[in-house]
Amino acid sequence: MTKAVVFGTGSWGTTFAMILAEAGTPTTLWGRRAEVVESIDRRRENPEYLPGVRLPATVRATTDPVEAMEGADFVVLAVPSQTLRGNLAQWSPHIPSHAVLVSLMKGIELRTSRRMSEVICEVAGVPAERVAVVSGPNLVGELIRHEPAATVVASVDDEVAARLQEACHLPWFRAYTNTDVVGVELGGAVKNVIALAVGVAAGMGLGDNVRAMLMTRGLAEISRLGAALGADPHTFAGLAGMGDLVATCTSPLSRNRTFGENLGRGMTMAETIAATRQTAEGVKSCESVLDLARKHDVEMPITEVVVGVVHDGMTPSEAAMLLMSRTPKPERYGV
Numbered sequence: 001m002t003k004a005v006v007f008g009t010g011s012w013g014t015t016f017a018m019i020l021a022e023a024g025t026p027t028t029l030w031g032r033r034a035e036v037v038e039s040i041d042r043r044r045e046n047p048e049y050l051p052g053v054r055l056p057a058t059v060r061a062t063t064d065p066v067e068a069m070e071g072a073d074f075v076v077l078a079v080p081s082q083t084l085r086g087n088l089a090q091w092s093p094h095i096p097s098h099a100v101l102v103s104l105m106k107g108i109e110l111r112t113s114r115r116m117s118e119v120i121c122e123v124a125g126v127p128a129e130r131v132a133v134v135s136g137p138n139l140v141g142e143l144i145r146h147e148p149a150a151t152v153v154a155s156v157d158d159e160v161a162a163r164l165q166e167a168c169h170l171p172w173f174r175a176y177t178n179t180d181v182v183g184v185e186l187g188g189a190v191k192n193v194i195a196l197a198v199g200v201a202a203g204m205g206l207g208d209n210v211r212a213m214l215m216t217r218g219l220a221e222i223s224r225l226g227a228a229l230g231a232d233p234h235t236f237a238g239l240a241g242m243g244d245l246v247a248t249c250t251s252p253l254s255r256n257r258t259f260g261e262n263l264g265r266g267m268t269m270a271e272t273i274a275a276t277r278q279t280a281e282g283v284k285s286c287e288s289v290l291d292l293a294r295k296h297d298v299e300m301p302i303t304e305v306v307v308g309v310v311h312d313g314m315t316p317s318e319a320a321m322l323l324m325s326r327t328p329k330p331e332r333y334g335v
Ligand SMILES: NC(=O)c1ccc[n+]([C@@H]2O[C@H](COP(=O)([O-])OP(=O)(O)OC[C@H]3O[C@@H](n4cnc5c(N)ncnc54)[C@H](O)[C@@H]3O)[C@@H](O)[C@H]2O)c1
Pocket: 008, 009, 010, 011, 012, 013, 014, 032, 049, 078, 079, 080, 081, 083, 087, 104, 105, 106, 107, 138, 139, 140, 141, 277, 278, 279, 281
């Protein structure tokens, strides 16, 4: 029988463990904090991240990474992107030699500008064929109610993607396979940056025309970066591209959009960080996305102003003025 371990008892790690278990894949959750692990193991609930959600009996939990990985066919990683390298270095000596490593994370590493699958290959010393990525419009607040949703399971090895698809596919959770790992990962990481921009605009009281403009031109930025990195352009019209962009930029459940909205309303960065309990990946990844774009000579004006507002003291009004005063150009310029 296929078994999985999920590293990270946050909202997506716990929810994906629930999905795997419901799909018939017994799953062990690894967490840092003994009280969270004990609650999952004894009471079948993660009160901090998913209060009131009853987890299936085939979800176990432990603080011991070695015990967690015993016999695992899928090692699923759901910690904040910037912590992956340090954590995985400790876990990788104990990963079963046949196991596939799966990234649920939607970030780009600071300093190296690497995608999460690249960090996994480098740190765990595994070939790309042993890595998969799950990304799509998957807001946890809806999934825990078993509302219908779909996702993309990507691996350069389509058999690996098909195995993971089988391990997590449910009547209410459709998993589609894809071999374009680069495109699927970029779609997930960069939409968080665009959601910050959309949130800022909403916080400033701006309406749907602005939201549509930022989402559409944001998709152009994602596609330009994807083209430079060799992604399949069709991926960005799919669930991991436009799909996730729509969900994240329009939902009040999105942490990234909410983070931007608080900034747009006039909260300081310190106040906004204090008001954010969970991981809003775009806050750090906007800088690494911009670095990646610059390395590949790709123009990403929305990402630039997001970095300005989040990290360099630019005001939302200055950001809006900068974007609107750019040189007029044809819509397909640079795409
Ligand atoms: N929540 C969602 O709706 C959702 C959906 C799809 C993808 N994602 C992505 O999944 C990833 C995880 O997000 P999440 O929503 O579960 O975040 P979260 O903030 O809910 O949980 C993060 C987890 O990581 C743990 N953690 C924090 N710092 C750590 C460290 N240094 N070492 C080890 N563990 C640490 C926390 O204790 C927590 O258990 C992110 O990349 C996010 O973009 C989230």
